[in-house]
Amino acid sequence: MSDFSRLAINQYTTLHQWSLPQAIEGYARNGVHAIGIVRDKLQEVGVAEAKRLLRAHDMTVTCVCIGGLLTASDDYRFRANLESTRRVIDEAAELDAECVVFVAGGLPEESRDLPAARARCLEGLAEILPYAKSTGVTLGLEPLHPMICAFRSCLSTLGQANDWIEVLGAGPELGIVVDVYHVWWDPDMEREIERAAGRIVSFHVCDWLLDTTDLRLDRGMMGDGVIDIRRIRDLVEATGYDGYREVEIFSERDWWQRDPDEVVAIAKARYLSDVI
């Protein structure tokens, strides 16, 4: 018996092929009933229609991607991204999503001041948290791989995410998203996953290709790379995490070029052989 009840697919995995309606219909047709939603795709169709489709296909929303990018030194841009994050929170509340994936943001334009970017993001988080709390939506801090620190995320390690939660003294409105791609290399991974116990709100899988050709858009399918995914899943689930295992693959050269039904079928097979 193959149990796919805890398998989710993040819409990024079929980014070039499917709109949100197509993804909802396509994942469901393949027996997958949980989806991580990409906000641009959501806006194409609107929240009301998305809600109707999700219900019609018995589909749970794991997360909405993304909120955050709160590192701008420029006040206008900082406020605009705070406001945009509030709107993602609203959408996530409407869709009963389990969390909003929070991406910190990289260095502001022309800046080399990484400590300042990190402080700015913390300032933004402190401001947005009460709003998240009031709506019942959880923000999931996702540390992203250090190789995309400059342009995408000054939040680079699980340790830093744990520190931020402590510094902010946040309640359940702030959690952590663990993606194997971003944390597998970290010598402190084991300790910091343990430390995140009770805080992990989403768990993402894909693989690290030995011949990675792009810093952001060249992830591999589980089993095609070098990450010991099962070990990380064990560590995450040993903390009590019993939520979805979500496949999220950014892959310009390979998976985004394939028939999306094939992508989903292979993801399902690899879920059995390399994840659970």
Added chain:
Amino acid sequence: MSDFSRLAINQYTTLHQWSLPQAIEGYARNGVHAIGIVRDKLQEVGVAEAKRLLRAHDMTVTCVCIGGLLTASDDYRFRANLESTRRVIDEAAELDAECVVFVAGGLPEESRDLPAARARCLEGLAEILPYAKSTGVTLGLEPLHPMICAFRSCLSTLGQANDWIEVLGAGPELGIVVDVYHVWWDPDMEREIERAAGRIVSFHVCDWLLDTTDLRLDRGMMGDGVIDIRRIRDLVEATGYDGYREVEIFSERDWWQRDPDEVVAIAKARYLSDVI
């Protein structure tokens, strides 16, 4: 007055253009009197001839690159790399080099077991250290960026390097090489540089390009990227480090394609404007 007395250039910076004799002569001609040596280039000319040229051009050797790669699970390969590291130590001793840059090695072929690779490297280090000690040569552990963890270095952070030195209970035969490229993103960088006080044996500079196109061979010239080099230099030198600031640029698409005299001239200018 421009003081270049603490400027060194690592031979990787002109890898495609100059042999070792050409680099020694070329750096000296441009008023740079310290060189980091690439072992392949050394072997083309031999240690005796290199020694003669270094003396003739009043050139100090900062480091020999590289020893290590001690993660093979296969015993034959592991022993071969230990032996090769012993030979690099011999060469470094002959050349009065300040250190041998130690690169840990990535995952062994077909392996996903990162903790095992790390343990294997520690085992190899424990075996090689008495030999380094007996020759008076310092091994400099260089943590390399997490993005090259899989194929090059399971030693990924300064914290991990500090931990390894503690675990091994090593004396001055084991130090740390700080390269801004590998550590600039690390939220623990400041703390771990402080912790490395007295252990830092080499300090390398280059820059992180916002549009990095390759995981290993696309570094930028100081000033062309987003690293706050001066801040990191201040942190390193606040620990008491008073050695060379060594320019080391791997750059397939840009600096390895240029006239090497131009590369050295620009490195000197950027040393003044962006390093010291």
